[in-house]
Amino acid sequence: MRFGICTDIDNIKFLAEVGYDYIELGVRNALMPEADETEFQKIRERVANATIKPEAYSGFIPRDLRVVGDSVDFPRLSRYVETACRRASQIGGKVIVYGSSGSRNVEEGYPEESALTQIAEFLNMSADHAEKHGITIVIEPICLKEGNILRTVSDGLAMAKRVNRKGIKVLADLYHIWQENEPMQNIVDAASYLAHVHIAEPVKRSFPGNDDFDFTDFFTALKNAGYNGRVSCECKFNNFDTDIKTALKTMKSYI
Secondary structure (H helix, E strand, O other), X not given: OEEEEEOOHHHHHHHHHHOOOEEEEEHHHHHOOOOOHHHHHHHHHHHHOOOOEEEEEEOOOOOOOOOOOOOOOHHHHHHHHHHHHHHHHHOOOOEEEEOOHHHHOOOOOOOHHXXXXXXXXXXXXXXXXXXXXXXXXXXXXXXXXXXXXXOOHHHHHHHHHHHOOOOEEEEEEHHHHHHOOOOOHHHHHOHHHEEEEEEOXXXXXXXXXXXXXXXXXXXXXXXXXXXXXXXXXXXXOOOHHHHHHHHHHHHHHOO
16 A cells, blocks of 8 residues: 655655655645646646655535536536646646535535436546546545535445446545444445545544554455555644654554
8 A cells, every 4th residue: 555645735745754655735726727837837846856746636626616506617617627637647646536525515405316417427527537637536425524415435436337437436535434334345345446545533533543543444444445555644633743654654554
């Protein structure tokens, strides 16, 4: 497995020194899909001098750029996704996480099946751009505390199968799995579609090693799924400089 942290590009050098394999950046801050190339060039230059690369990206679609509902601007969405995928590929990107609950949450009274159809249409369009640029978009299940559609790994798997595109896969996020009381077997069942992982101590959403939480079941499920890819810490830190060392040591202890 390869380990990374969801954080700002300012930390890329330090993550490399600690021993992380990659960094996971935010789409809107790092790829800036609606900014011009001059702005993005600054990020490109910083990444060029780094020893690890931003292989993964989260925070994909902003809240005001709706995927679900009566005010979907599909041409703008397509431009946004194409730019994000193209720029990600230019600086070492491999995976973009589609959680973005603000863009996909279903408003009261709106039919759920209509929302699922719109999400499928969005992902099919996104796959056109992702596959062209060698990017995989992973569906992130979001628990009920934060979202009201595609809440479990099982939901994400069903959507990935519905879209049935090479560029659309599934993410397993321990925090959301825990909050939904989802069986770890769902990770194993999603094995052939599993392309990215987020981890946190799921009770407080803190860094691995902060409490005595036992991650054995989670890592066993990943092993049984044959997963040997990227695992990103998406969590809270008390003291970033020391906590990321503890997190890396803790995660490695399970493999």
